[in-house]
Amino acid sequence: MxxxxxxxxxxxxxxxxxxxxxxxxxxxxxxxxxxxxxxxxxxxxxxxxxxxxxxxxxxxxxxxxxxxxxxxxxxxxxxxxxxxxxxxxxxxxxxxxxxxxxxxxxxxxxxxxxxxxxxxxDPGHRRRISSGHTGCHLASLALNRALADRWKKDTRPDGLGHPDFDGVAIDVSLIGENGSTDTYRLGKSLRRKGFVTDGFVDGLAAVEAQVNASLAEWMATGASVRIDRDGDRLTDRRYWGLELPGHTVRIPCGGTHPSSLSELGSARVELSTADVDGTTVLTMATFVG
Missing domain, CATH: 2.40.30.130 (Elongation Factor Tu (Ef-tu); domain 3)
Structure with missing residues (x-):
């Protein structure tokens, strides 16, 4: 063959x-x-x-x-x-x-x-996974926004112009049905790039509240979601696009997504930290629907 x-x-x-x-x-x-x-x-x-x-x-x-x-x-x-x-x-x-x-x-x-x-x-499974994936992107943008004042050095910006903590610190990202789990390492490498970890754990509840406030703000817009692509082949570049009022966000992404935030219903996160071999690891669990 x-x-x-x-x-x-x-x-x-x-x-x-x-x-x-x-x-x-x-x-x-x-x-x-x-x-x-x-x-x-x-x-x-x-x-x-x-x-x-x-x-x-x-x-x-x-x-x-x-x-x-x-x-x-x-x-x-x-x-x-x-x-x-x-x-x-x-x-x-x-x-x-x-x-x-x-x-x-x-x-x-x-x-x-x-x-x-x-x-x-299976269209139902696809719909739930797609919602989880868009929720994951949205939560990452909200987390970057909440942590923007913790940088003492310039770092690359995300699609909304905030320092891209998610892109720099991400360790593992897992998309599930109507949700996702992302883990970040707050180690020496991240500190060398300018992220301030002092007081991070003590201030976690405030960060979670800020992330959820951003999610509520953006979800209320019912903004449209799209996938922009350079072609129809497997390796052609694709991007997740979000049309927030006054902002168009593009993130490289090869996954599947709904057509608008209104399809998610609601979105919220829970943040937690753990010490792993002397390094603080942040976990962000995102829930939609």
């Missing part, structure tokens, strides 16, 4: 949850699962470089059969070998490589190269 030489066409950035397509490649993996590549896919895959948003729940419909997608990940191929996730040996955009959406099916799934297939995503 011949592996594709072009990046997968993807429909999930525009909100697509169903699409008809052609099966380009099927390959049995060492663990027994079947890796399936489609010409076009609406199924959001897990990205190896920044796996904050998980895979969509989905099925492939082929010849009247419904085949559950057990997992969906980003892969890459040089035309000879398919590499999955963290096994990908090159960066996106490397000449001679195609980056592809890999649908992982049960080993006994009946599907073959050249078959016509329909990819179908």
């Amino acid at each position: 011949t592996l594709p030489f072009e990046d997968t066409l993807v429909g999930y950035p525009s909100g697509e949850t169903e699409n008809s397509t052609t099966v380009l490649h099927c390959e049995r993996l060492p663990d027994g699962r079947l890796a399936v590549l489609l010409e076009r896919s609406c199924v959001h895959p897990v990205d190896a470089g920044w796996p904050d948003q998980g895979a969509d729940r989905a099925v492939l419909r082929v010849a009247g059969a419904e085949l559950p997608v057990l997992d969906c990940v980003v892969g890459a191929t040089d035309g000879a070998t398919l590499h999955l996730g963290r096994e990908i040996p090159v960066g996106k955009g490397t000449e001679g490589w195609a980056f592809v959406v890999v649908h992982l099916l049960a080993g006994d799934a009946v599907i073959a190269e050249g078959d016509q297939a329909e990819a179908v995503v």
Whole structure:
């Protein structure tokens, strides 16, 4: 079977949850699962470089059969070998490589190269995950705003012009249904960049209140949300856009999102800290709906 030489066409950035397509490649993996590549896919895959948003729940419909997608990940191929996730040996955009959406099916799934297939995503799960992802971005902007006066050195600004604490200090970000969990390390590296940690823990309740006040302010606008993209291929650059009154915010993002803040209903955060091997770690749990 011949592996594709072009990046997968993807429909999930525009909100697509169903699409008809052609099966380009099927390959049995060492663990027994079947890796399936489609010409076009609406199924959001897990990205190896920044796996904050998980895979969509989905099925492939082929010849009247419904085949559950057990997992969906980003892969890459040089035309000879398919590499999955963290096994990908090159960066996106490397000449001679195609980056592809890999649908992982049960080993006994009946599907073959050249078959016509329909990819179908669970719309309810997509909606809840998308809300969680927009809530995560919104909370990061609100946190940056609340911590803006804790910088004694210039640092890169976020989409609203505040010092980008989230971008500089983020350790792990996990998107869930109607929420997210982000952790930040307040260690020596961050202090060298100019962030003042003195009194941070004692003032945490005030920071949380400021973040939630910003969220309430922005949610009341019902601002529109969009995904801007340079093209329809998997590796084309994409951006989360938010139209707040007087401000347009753009954040690089490969995930899925609702079309407006009004779809979230409400948004709030809970902040907590812990000492991990002598370093203060901040956790921000975001809840929407």
